[in-house]
Amino acid sequence: MYVLVMAYGETRQARIVRALRSAESVSVADLSRALGASEVTIRRDLAELEQAGVLRRVRGGAVSAMLRGEGLPFAMRELERAEAKARIAAAAVARVSDGESVVLDGGTTGSAAARCLVERRLTVVPLALSEFGALAAAPGVSLLLPGGTVCAGESSLVGPMTEQNLAQLRLDTMLLTCCGFDPRRGVTAYDLQDAAVKRAAMAASARTIAMVDSSKFARTAMAVVCATAAVDMVITDVDAPEDVVAALRADGIEVQCV
Template identity: 45%
Template structure:
């Protein structure tokens, strides 16, 4: 089990139980207690947990989004494959609105250097896209969400309403047929709705851990998206339900 897999397991256990012990994690991962202590120290530095004698307790309340720096490491390989598959759906000369989040940042890496126009809704993606002059970058207005560096608020929504895009590429925190597409942050919900309204089609880029999850803010029904790009670990049952609802599902 590599570092990313151990991190996923530790965070999962913390979300389930609220606390973990070094001994328990060493047995679950088949790694030394010294390695587990280093993992816990790194997560403590990212604000995910607080170290206590013999283990750690969670600092991320149940139902709250994990910090960006942690999510950036989670399902990293799956996100790279998803980004590559999304890139195949974007034709030359396209006008694209790109949502915020860690998967969107990977998509930005793929799109950078192409002769397209992109309005990124995250500052990480904007920096990646603007590294090559071939890609035209339009910046939305709005308030910057601390640590996430995503844009939201009335100015961001007004920027989106003023432009028409060929495709919106968005992420999510959860998706089910019953509850639709959901996000943790309500400001993000409003911006993603505006992005959908301004686009001819919508591509949702979400790794398999998001399928079957529901968070507080509802962006819209699954019928609001045209294509879901996910990874090969996506549950067959959920994929079948989405396809039955009319969503094209691409497994990368």
């Protein structure tokens, strides 16, 4: 039996996903006890998560359907640590001054940051169509949408055209998201094309602020984006491991925990 620690504000399905990340398999009985829900409710949750491609139901429970190192679908990642991501996004946006040009990375924390930018006066280069949609009607935001291929299920822009468009720009701030963040192994992403776009956006920007919820410090994805030393500032949540925060600060990286 595994122990499932509940984060405040997390949905029940997000907790199930988190359990699968650490245990690879879960039982209906254990989930029912850990989450305080009936077994009927848990089975319904598992059925919905199976439809989302996250797991495969087996007798008495479920096993993960995700490949090793593979990212969860966007809709499921939005459920993970949503309140922490919202705080991180707000703190990152607060570091941006009106009049700046900002490239906004894709991902769930990037989407949260887009919602925080609506009332600001900025030039924004969104790297996901969902962010473009969130900011399209913002009166003070001037949008510059790069070309590229839309990544299915993510709405993010990838490919040579996106990279070339970014190379033609000189921007103030990159709001970076990632799939893994490790002081030794660097900043990583699940997708090679996504990693290449992140590097192009960083190269076009005078500074990079990484928005990293604490769960990312325990992960390393396949595609290397950069060394952590290439990041100017990290904004994370209060659950970030103290040793990681200390290591980043020792390397001269400013870290804000919110």
